[in-house]
Amino acid sequence: METRGRDDREPPRRFFLECDGEKLGCAMFAPAGPPVAATAVVLHGAGTSDKERMIPLMGDLAAHGHRAVACDFSGHGESSGELGALSLERRFAQARALVDRWAPASDELVLVGFSMSGQTVADLAAHYGPRVRAVGLCAPAVYARGAWPVPFGAGSGFTEIIRTPGSWRSSAALDVFRGFTARAVLAVPALDEVIPAEVTEAVAAALSERSDFxxxxLSEADHWLGRWFRDRPGGRGRFVRALLGR
Structure with a gap:
């Protein structure tokens, strides 16, 4: 089984970004190879996830000439805020603030999202349009339109919305993916015990319509692909090569 390899790269630059009433912990790698005028934005999933799992993947993208940035969404990692007050809408606002502050306006964008951030990648792709040259979706989730502004906390109604059978079929993310025309990579474990197979199949079908898909x-992976990529340089390499068309 593949295990974590040695990594002698310089550590990322760490900083805080104030936005959306919060202070977000962030990390950034400058391009380590010949720069390609593109910024990779790497977004973690829900629960206990944070940007730290993304660091090795960010380093690999930087080695291919990309500026690579990530943040802890509010309520996660080093960031302020309560997880229950976060929402899909606020995730989009925070990710957009990261892009607008740290991705040069002349750069194309490579958007990578894990699990819940599959929805956030779609939201960013809709916002930035042709500036997005590739998306990488890692065991992605998509959510009902009605869930987008609702806080995650107990009693808000978010859980009830997403547990309604088939509610995800109304997701705006699927419309975005159907219209996406650039490169798209969908990385999934052979058995995902979190994301229903029908969701993954719908995302694949949507991306198949127009993108370079x-x-x-990943036969040995579980749902937690951020952790899986962190510990497996070879698996990360497969993903990065597919994402960058190499």
């Missing part, structure tokens, strides 16, 4: 099945 690559499905990537």
């Amino acid at each position: 690559t499905p990537l099945v």
Whole structure:
């Protein structure tokens, strides 16, 4: 089984970004290879996830000439705020603030999202349009339109919305993916015990309509692909090569 390899790269620059009433912990790698005028934005999932799992993947993208940035969404990692007060809408606002502050306006964008951030990648792709040259979706989730502004906390109604059978079919993310025309990589574990197979199939079908689409099945992985990529340089390499068309 593949294990974590040695990494002698310089550590990322760490900083805080004030936005959306919060102070977000962030990390950034400058391009380590010949720069390609593109910024990779790497977004973690829900629960206990944070940007730290993304650091090795960010380093790999930087090695291919990309500026690579990530943040802890509010209520996660080093960031302020309560997780229950976060929402899909606020995730979009925070990710957009990260892009607008740290991705040069002349750069194209490579958007990578894990689990819940599959929805956030779609929201960013809709916002930035043709500036987005590639998306990488890692065991992605998509959510009902009605869930987008609702806080995650107990009693808000978010859980009830997303547990309604088939509610995800109304997701605006699927419309975005159907219209996406650049490179798209869908990385999924062979068995995902969190994301229903029908959701993954719908995302794949949507991306197949117009994008330069690559499905990537990771036979030994579980749903937690951020952690899986962190510990497996070879698996990360497969994903990065597919994402960058190399």
